[in-house]
Amino acid sequence: MAAKKWLLVVAVAFLLLAYAAPVPALASSTPYESYNYNYWEEAVPAPAAYVPSRSITGSDLGIGDFLEPADMVVASSGLIYIVDSGNSRIVCLDDKWNVQSIITGFDNAGKSDSFKNPSGLYIDDENNLYVADTDNGRVVVLTKEGALLRLIEKPQSDILAGEFKFNPLKVTVDKAKRVYVVAKGVYEGIMQFDGNGSFIGYVGTNKVKRDYTEFLWRFLSTKAQKAQMVLFIPTEFSNIDIDAKGFVYATNIDPDSREPVKRLNPSGEDVLKRFGYFDVRGDILFRRVVGPSKLIDVKVQENGMYSVLDANQGKVFTYDDEGNLLYVYGGKGNQTGTFKIPVAIESSGENQLVLDRGKSNIVEFKPTKFGASVNEAIGLHYNGEDKLAVPIWQDVLRLNSNYDIAYIGIGKSLLMEKRNGEALEYFKLGMDRDGYSVAYKRYRREVMKEHFGTFLTVLLILAAAWAAFKLVSSRRQKRMLTMPGFAAQSLKGEKAP
Incomplete structure (x- = not known):
């Protein structure tokens, strides 16, 4: 009997070990907490969407350590460019x-020229390089071989102050060869240049959030007191990127802004969709000692998705084109996959790359089954293939039953197929009030249309029965009035005047 108990204990222990074995491996591959936010803005645990696969330094590449790298870009050809500012x-x-290749300089009218603290880089469709040569006060345009095409230097314009200093930090270019520059100390917006390098104007000025209490004090203060007060100056942009349609995505570092990410059309208007449960601003909940998210870079992905990099908490937040938060990964720390001072994010195929200035390295992240499924389903939905996205969303729900966006995605597909009753349940699970209202109206109309004939028939039968009843009652009353005994009894019962 004792031998049987021992065998049972060993068997149970073996099963527990077998099921528990994968857990430490999963935890060791993600040195950060994976979560998302639900409808009530509560942080809910979620499977990791991306996991770190490797870390690369300058020494690993055999070119010496990176020194304060500032930017990174992946060309359409797949080449990866790193702006090694300190070097x-x-x-x-x-x-x-x-x-x-390593580009340290270029030929400028027969003279050797070099960079001085470059901070930004962009590669256009022709693989030309646009380098924000910050301390030299110019944007250098080179061919892919490193030959100089032109220089965009301090612009000349009546709208610029006389003491204006042109120190470009970030740069991007649209298909019309218009150059957009984020410059140091420029609060009017993003600087825009034409294909020849002539200054056109500013695009997308950040709105100022006024403190009306200080505004009142300013009104009542003397000139000396006013000079010591904080000015209402807009925050400058921190980074820019451009999508295939020519819309400029821009981030600013104002922690109090409710719109730290913008999508600017050619007129400079913000057209970013914000239909999610909460604002597109990074973390919703955060520790006071750390503070809110400080978004310093944005990368436009395929199918309307975009990722923003939070330097304050070392996290990457990815959204779809409607402003729904898809997943979060990263964090501050010393392990591979966590950062010290992250400065740039890029995509290389299905992988994502993050440049860390604090550790002077690049971290490569690969998608998990969960992350790849989410990306695929979002892509199908973006391209109007909602029906094909349903089985993918179902795979996502098997991995994470709390993923509201999957329920909403299935609900939208059912709505397109006019399966309104089923769509109601999925919109309810996804807490999509707007989708639920549309499905409910359609379902109510569908039920009324389906049962209208039966309802009308019953109504007509009831009306006919009521009419027949009234007719029979009327005839019976008349027949009773014509009876002799009934008439005499009625006269006898009348009171004398």
Whole structure:
């Protein structure tokens, strides 16, 4: 009997170990908490969407350590460019992480020229390089071989102050060759130049949030007191990117802004969709000692998605084109996959890359089954293939039953198929009030249309029965009045005057 008990204990222990074995491996591959927010803005645990696969330094590449790298961009050809600011160079790698070239200077009218603390870079469709050469006060345009095409230097315009200093930090270019520049100390908006490098104007000025209490004190203060008060100055943009349609995405570092991410049309108007449960601003809940998210970079992904990098908490937040938060990954720390001072985010195929200035390295992240499924389903929905997205969303729900966006995605597909009754349940599970209202109206109309004939028939039968009853009652009353005994009894019963 004792032997049987021991065998049972060993068997149970073996099963527990078998099921528990994968857990430490999963935890070790994600040195950060994975979560999302629900309708009530509560942080809900979620499977990791991306996990770190490797970390690359300059020493690993055989070119010496990076020194305060500031930016990174992946060209359409797959080449990876790193702006190594402290070493005043541009490092080019292929998708296998082999060094292709190092650009430290260029020929400028027969003279050797070089960069001075470059901070930003963009590669256009022709693989031309636009380098924000910050301390030299210019944007340098080079061919992919490193030959100088032109320089965009301090602009000349009546709208610029006489003491204006042109120190470009970030740069991007649209298909019309218009150049957009985020410059240091420029609060009027993003600077815009034409294809020849002539200054056009500003785009997308940040709105100022006024403190009306201080405004009142300013009104009552003397000139000396006013000079010591804080000015109502807009915050400057921190980074920019551009999508395939020519819309400029921009981030600012104002922690109090409810719109730290903008999508600017050619007129400079913000057209970013914000239909999610909460604002597109990074973390909703945060520790006071850490503070709110400080968004310093934005990367436009495929199918309307975009990722923003939070330097304050070292996290990456990815949204769909409607402003729904899809997933969060990253964090502050010393392990691979966590950051010290993250400065740039890029995509290389299905992988994502984050440049960390504090650790002078690049961290590569690969999508998990959960992350790849979410990306695929979002892509199908964005391209109008909601029916094909349903089985993908169902896979997502098997991995995370609390993923509201999956319920909403299935609900939208059912709504398109006019399966309104089923759509109601999914919209309810996804807490999508607008979708539920649309499905309810359609379902109510559908029920009324389906049962209208029966309802009308019953109504007509009831009306006919009522009419027949009234007719029979009327005839019976007349017949009783014509009876002799009834008439005599009625006269006898009348009171004398």
